[in-house]
Amino acid sequence: MSGLKATPEDVRHAYRLLLGREPDPDGFRHYCAILTQDQPAPGVIAEYLMESTEFRERHHVLTKADAGRRPEPGVVTLSCQACTQAQIESPTFRYWAASLREKPGGLHRKLWEWCYITQALYERGMLEKGRRGLGFAVGTEPLSALFAKMQCSILASDIGEEVARDAGWVDTNQHAASLEQLNQRGLCPPAEFAERVRFREVDMRDIPADLRGFDFLWSSCALEHLGSLQHGVDYVLGAMDCLRDGGVAVHTTELNCDSDEHTIETGGSVVYRKRDLLQLAERLRALGHRVEPFNFDLGDSAADAYVDEPPYRGRTHLKLRLGPYASTSFGLIVTKHGAPV
Numbered sequence: 565m566s567g568l569k570a571t572p573e574d575v576r577h578a579y580r581l582l583l584g585r586e587p588d589p590d591g592f593r594h595y596c597a598i599l600t601q602d603q604p605a606p607g608v609i610a611e612y613l614m615e616s617t618e619f620r621e622r623h624h625v626l627t628k629a630d631a632g633r634r635p636e637p638g639v640v641t642l643s644c645q646a647c648t649q650a651q652i653e654s655p656t657f658r659y660w661a662a663s664l665r666e667k668p669g670g671l672h673r674k675l676w677e678w679c680y681i682t683q684a685l686y687e688r689g690m691l692e693k694g695r696r697g698l699g700f701a702v703g704t705e706p707l708s709a710l711f712a713k714m715q716c717s718i719l720a721s722d723i724g725e726e727v728a729r730d731a732g733w734v735d736t737n738q739h740a741a742s743l744e745q746l747n748q749r750g751l752c753p754p755a756e757f758a759e760r761v762r763f764r765e766v767d768m769r770d771i772p773a774d775l776r777g778f779d780f781l782w783s784s785c786a787l788e789h790l791g792s793l794q795h796g797v798d799y800v801l802g803a804m805d806c807l808r809d810g811g812v813a814v815h816t817t818e819l820n821c822d823s824d825e826h827t828i829e830t831g832g833s834v835v836y837r838k839r840d841l842l843q844l845a846e847r848l849r850a851l852g853h854r855v856e857p858f859n860f861d862l863g864d865s866a867a868d869a870y871v872d873e874p875p876y877r878g879r880t881h882l883k884l885r886l887g888p889y890a891s892t893s894f895g896l897i898v899t900k901h902g903a904p905v
Contacts, residue, residue: 572596574606582613582866583622607870611879614867631668632658635683642684643856644841646819647676647882647893648863656683664706665749671867671880673893677784677816678707680895684814688899690780691716698778698806700768700799701786702746709751712760719775720746721766768799771806780812785893788818792830797844800896804853807900819894821862821883828887835891848898856897 575595579587587595595609602608613619632655635641641656649671651657657679658668664682666675685691693715699708701722708720720743747757766772768783769790781803787796796817803813818835820827828835838860845855862868863882871890872878883892 568605569603570599570606570609572599575599575609578606578610578613582610582619583616605873607873607878610866610870614870614880619866631662632656632660634659635686638687638689640687642680642687642895642897643859644845644896645859645894646862647673647680647895648861649865649867649882650863652676652679652882663751664710665751671882673882673884674785676882677893677895678705680816680893681707681782681784681814682710684895684897685711685780685782685812688812688897690812695779696777698775698781700766700781700783700803701789703784704745704748705784706746706749706751707782707784708761709747709749709757712747712757713752716760718761719764719778720761721764723767724765768803769795771799771802775806777808778806778811779808780814781806782814783816785816785818787815788834788836789832791832791834793827793834793836793840796834796836797840797847800844800898801847801851804848804851804898804900809901811900813896813898813900815896815898816893817896818886818891819860821890821892823889827889833886835886835889836894841894841896844896852901854899854901862892 575592576587579585579591595612598604635656652671652675653669657676660679660682661668661670661675664678682691690697691711691714695716697711697716697718699718699720702708702720703722708718711718743758743761743763746761746763747754766775768786787799790796790799800813800815807813818833819841820835820837824837824839827837842858845858848855867880867882870878870880870883872881872884874885876884883890
């Protein structure tokens with residue numbers, strides 16, 4: 565599929581689907597010239613049109629690349645929910661994107677995950693001075709540095725480098741082997757970062773018994789890489805032991821957008837179905853934990869409908885193809901034994 569080249573008919577189809585009209589002569593000539601020069605895949609033409617002012621006005625997309633506004637503390641807005649364009653372009657998520665030195669409103673699910681985790685913790689009072697946080701499989705993500713800047717004490721963890729290298733995480737710059745990699749963006753002053761952040765090798769399938777008493781913990785699309793659906797469930801359940809009563813866990817993972825029956829159950833990247841997540845919530849609640857309500861809305865914009873195909877080079881990357889299934893990021897918020905304090 566990666567060798568498929570767009571045709572003039574693909575241009576016409578993209579105009580009809582995304583702009584609701586036939587292509588104008590100048591626009592059609594412009595995109596046909598791109599076909600001749602670059603030989604792009606059909607999805608690339610769609611991405612160009614989705615970046616146009618006409619598309620953004622038609623679909624009510626926010627066009628101003630502002631930095632949003634700092635959310636009001638204590639106002640709970642997030643549930644267990646899927647990544648959508650509307651949310652990533654909200655003022656709150658724009659604020660956190662700018663805080664992470666990312667492009668506010670950027671249509672990438674990884675940015676959504678980081679903003680979702682941050683906002684979920686922030687609105688539950690977890691990102692305050694003196695709070696203790698535990699990050700699993702942090703890779704080179706910037707969350708540890710952001711939380712340290714907000715005066716939290718952080719234990720950032722990842723698997724050992726040899727295991728990560730065998731899994732391909734080192735080659736793709738998704739593994740952390742030292743503290744230096746966690747503050748590459750300079751989000752936290754170096755002296756404060758060194759004081760507030762520690763790093764430790766931790767296998768999510770075998771969490772050390774001494775990791776206890778944290779105010780919050782998080783993982784960003786990591787639990788689906790533990791080898792099976794069951795391994796990911798076991799991790800989420802076991803990680804609750806790391807929290808004090810009232811502590812908050814926030815995880816993101818893969819949601820199957822196509823099927824609630826069939827999915828990828830084992831391997832390097834599994835994909836959770838709606839029913840898998842609901843069953844996990846039942847098990848957490850049976851243990852006395854509170855799980856936020858579920859919202860499986862997948863969004864209704866053209867960007868929400870677009871599925872990035874391997875090798876995942878699309879400018880729009882809210883959903884991607886994993887095996888035969890379209891998948892997107894889904895967030896879980898769990899409070900240990902009741903309300904946070």
